[in-house]
Amino acid sequence: MKKITLFAFAVVALSLASCKKDRVCECTTVTTPAAGAAVTTTEEITVKKAKKSVAKDGQCRGYVYQETAPTAGTKTDVTCTLK
Numbered sequence: 001m002k003k004i005t006l007f008a009f010a011v012v013a014l015s016l017a018s019c020k021k022d023r024v025c026e027c028t029t030v031t032t033p034a035a036g037a038a039v040t041t042t043e044e045i046t047v048k049k050a051k052k053s054v055a056k057d058g059q060c061r062g063y064v065y066q067e068t069a070p071t072a073g074t075k076t077d078v079t080c081t082l083k
Helices: 002-017 052-057
Strands: 021-032 039-050 063-066 075-082
Touching: 021 052, 039 052, 052 075
Parallel strands: none
Antiparallel strands: 021 039, 021 075, 063 075
């Protein structure tokens, strides 16, 4: 009887740890033009009913983009962290 109770408790604990819920992602964007000062903005994105791994691989993912052709241009660097 004790083994069944412990097993059931372990299953419930694991299911709660990996459940889908709303996740908040904070993204900081640094835009650096070819000439001029850099501009920094911060925004929060709510990912609805998602597991932590799905949120990190989806909307809570950073990137770097730089325009290089035909001339060097603006560089955009987005860094995201899951709260």
